[in-house]
Amino acid sequence: MKNSGLLIVLSGFAGSGKGTIMKKLTAAYPDRYALSVSATTRSIRPGEEEGRDYFFKTKEEFETMIRRKELLEYATYVGNYYGTPKKYVEEQLSTGKHVLLEIEIQGAIQIKAKFPDTLLLFVTPPSAKTLLNRMHGRGTESEDEIRARMKRAIEEAQGSDVYDYLIINDDLDQCVEQTNRIIENERCRMKYCLEDIYIIEEDLKRYLKGEEI
Amino acid sequence: MKNSGLLIVLSGFAGSGKGTIMKKLTAAYPDRYALSVSATTRSIRPGEEEGRDYFFKTKEEFETMIRRKELLEYATYVGNYYGTPKKYVEEQLSTGKHVLLEIEIQGAIQIKAKFPDTLLLFVTPPSAKTLLNRMHGRGTESEDEIRARMKRAIEEAQGSDVYDYLIINDDLDQCVEQTNRIIENERCRMKYCLEDIYIIEEDLKRYLKGEEI
Numbered sequence: 001m002k003n004s005g006l007l008i009v010l011s012g013f014a015g016s017g018k019g020t021i022m023k024k025l026t027a028a029y030p031d032r033y034a035l036s037v038s039a040t041t042r043s044i045r046p047g048e049e050e051g052r053d054y055f056f057k058t059k060e061e062f063e064t065m066i067r068r069k070e071l072l073e074y075a076t077y078v079g080n081y082y083g084t085p086k087k088y089v090e091e092q093l094s095t096g097k098h099v100l101l102e103i104e105i106q107g108a109i110q111i112k113a114k115f116p117d118t119l120l121l122f123v124t125p126p127s128a129k130t131l132l133n134r135m136h137g138r139g140t141e142s143e144d145e146i147r148a149r150m151k152r153a154i155e156e157a158q159g160s161d162v163y164d165y166l167i168i169n170d171d172l173d174q175c176v177e178q179t180n181r182i183i184e185n186e187r188c189r190m191k192y193c194l195e196d197i198y199i200i201e202e203d204l205k206r207y208l209k210g211e212e213i
Numbered sequence: 214m215k216n217s218g219l220l221i222v223l224s225g226f227a228g229s230g231k232g233t234i235m236k237k238l239t240a241a242y243p244d245r246y247a248l249s250v251s252a253t254t255r256s257i258r259p260g261e262e263e264g265r266d267y268f269f270k271t272k273e274e275f276e277t278m279i280r281r282k283e284l285l286e287y288a289t290y291v292g293n294y295y296g297t298p299k300k301y302v303e304e305q306l307s308t309g310k311h312v313l314l315e316i317e318i319q320g321a322i323q324i325k326a327k328f329p330d331t332l333l334l335f336v337t338p339p340s341a342k343t344l345l346n347r348m349h350g351r352g353t354e355s356e357d358e359i360r361a362r363m364k365r366a367i368e369e370a371q372g373s374d375v376y377d378y379l380i381i382n383d384d385l386d387q388c389v390e391q392t393n394r395i396i397e398n399e400r401c402r403m404k405y406c407l408e409d410i411y412i413i414e415e416d417l418k419r420y421l422k423g424e425e426i
Contacts, residue, residue: 122403122410124409124413128413128420129416132426147421150421151421153414153417154418154421157411160410163403164402166410167401178401181394185394185398188378189377190335190373190376190378191374194373194374196337196381197335197337197370197379200226200337203341203342204341204344204363204366207341207345208360208363208364213342
């Protein structure tokens with residue numbers, strides 16, 4: 001158990017920088033983290049790449065993946081499907097890497113129910129004002145799309161109490177380190193260390209019997 | 214809630230170095246941590262000081278404190294009473310400091326039941342061999358006392374799964390930093406951050422109504 005990686009969900013408001021945090025984390029610690037690549041039916045944005053940012057699917061293709069149970073979780077968000085292909089995640093975890101999933105709240109709840117050890121992290125800018133400035137600054141969405149995302153953000157805020165930790169993305173580099181520390185500390189949770197204690201216990205029993213340890 | 218300190222329990226095998234970790238932590242971050250001073254009926258050891266290491270009490274005095282409910286928890290350990298005077302802990306928490314309690318498992322369970330947000334940390338040397346070497350090296354206990362402590366350590370090992378984190382004390386300075394990180398991260402738990410999210414949510418609602426934020 002200790003040698004298997006952890007499943008880490010990063011959710012957060014659009015414009016929270018969660019995608020950037022994940023990329024920086026995998027770039028800084030490539031041996032420790034793997035990025036899960038989601039499948040989606042939304043349109044490709046300028047600068048995005050098939051298989052790196054997403055697997056872009058038609059609605060029909062996505063629904064076939066659902067039927068074949070090839071997804072760890074899936075959800076709809078602003079009219080599109082988003083989901084996590086299962087196979088890649090399982091392969092990475094078995095090599096000991098932590099797998100980072102960028103999914104929203106519906107998916108996070110599905111994953112936590114199936115895998116209770118999943119660490120759920122919620123990323124937010126320090127304020128609503130920063131969030132809106134980033135959205136407008138990105139310039140990839142219309143005002144109507146931004147308003148739709150803000151409505152969605154309000155719903156997400158209301159469900160955010162299911163998450164384990166809140167990560168406030170004020171300074172990006174500090175935020176990446178904070179995220180790394182939270183994940184690394186998870187390794188020290190007693191549930192992952194019971195074997196370490198058991199070995200000491202057995203050795204002490206041998207000592208009390210007069211055996212060499 | 215966010216401005217109140219956290220109650221932190223450090224338990225661990227005799228010889229684990231938990232006392233040293235606590236002292237180093239408060240010395241390194243005096244504004245952040247306060248050390249709780251326990252009351253005990255055990256004899257004072259060379260180098261120990263009344264009111265700094267313990268409040269040394271007779272059995273009768275200790276039992277009076279129990280009756281007057283002046284203790285946050287108490288327990289017996291190798292034939293002596295140990296307990297945490299309530300007043301000092303509450304004063305320190307209200308100033309925003311984290312209060313470190315060095316207590317054993319019976320007391321830890323009592324505290325966690327009364328205050329579920331208490332963080333329970335269990336400290337261990339990296340191996341049983343290190344543990345025994347430290348006990349013998351300390352030279353303050355007879356072989357019979359060491360064997361009594363080892364028997365107790367086995368019991369503690371068997372109950373250690375109630376703790377939140379395991380801290381392996383191999384390199385002392387690293388261990389102190391690790392302990393500090395675990396405690397600081399606890400602050401990012403969603404349960405302590407719900408107000409941050411609520412403020413953003415309310416601001417977004419105002420934005421959608423066309424108000425200035």
